[in-house]
Amino acid sequence: MENMNQIEMAKKMRKVGFCMNFLMGISLSFFLSLIGMASSGHFEVKGWLLSFVASCILSILIGFCLPIHKVGTFLGNKIGLKERTLPFHLFESLVSDCFYTPLLSFSMVALAYLGMKRQLAAAIANGAPADSLPQITFLQMFLPSLILTMIAGYFLIFILQPLFLKILLKNPAPSKD
Numbered sequence: 001m002e003n004m005n006q007i008e009m010a011k012k013m014r015k016v017g018f019c020m021n022f023l024m025g026i027s028l029s030f031f032l033s034l035i036g037m038a039s040s041g042h043f044e045v046k047g048w049l050l051s052f053v054a055s056c057i058l059s060i061l062i063g064f065c066l067p068i069h070k071v072g073t074f075l076g077n078k079i080g081l082k083e084r085t086l087p088f089h090l091f092e093s094l095v096s097d098c099f100y101t102p103l104l105s106f107s108m109v110a111l112a113y114l115g116m117k118r119q120l121a122a123a124i125a126n127g128a129p130a131d132s133l134p135q136i137t138f139l140q141m142f143l144p145s146l147i148l149t150m151i152a153g154y155f156l157i158f159i160l161q162p163l164f165l166k167i168l169l170k171n172p173a174p175s176k177d
Helices: 002-039 045-065 068-078 086-125 138-170
Strands: none
Touching: 002 045, 002 086, 002 138, 045 086, 068 086, 086 138
16 A cells, blocks of 8 residues: 555656646746847847747756756755755755756857848848948857846746745646546
8 A cells, every 4th residue: 555655656746747847947948038038139029939939848858858856956965955945945946057047048049149140141141241240259149148047047946946846736737547
């Protein structure tokens, strides 16, 4: 009987982890792509949607490939933090932020950079003098975006992770059995 409860609990936790991956991936992607696009000074709905979808796919893939919660828990325990404490949660949020945010920022900035390069090439093809157009490198776009999204991502993870976990543990995803 006890073995059956452990199996059921393991199934429930897998469902919670699966749902958590989707909720966090979609939420982080939504807010980080919005922040990134708004901070660029050139907000376009099409660009934001492309950025949001690409980062959603990437963040969900990261969540399935890397057990972020397990890594954060392992590292937190390794440095002597007690689970279910504020310092532990602060550290675990930092670990998640360090895994997700740089990759999401890189993908979003890469999309924006490639779009900008296409626009510049089109302007040159239409007769605009190349030296009159802005010359910006990928790093000039990436580094400010990375700093901003690392800060925003940290707070989003810190706030949303326990909120989603509380909701999911109260109302787990419906079973497909």
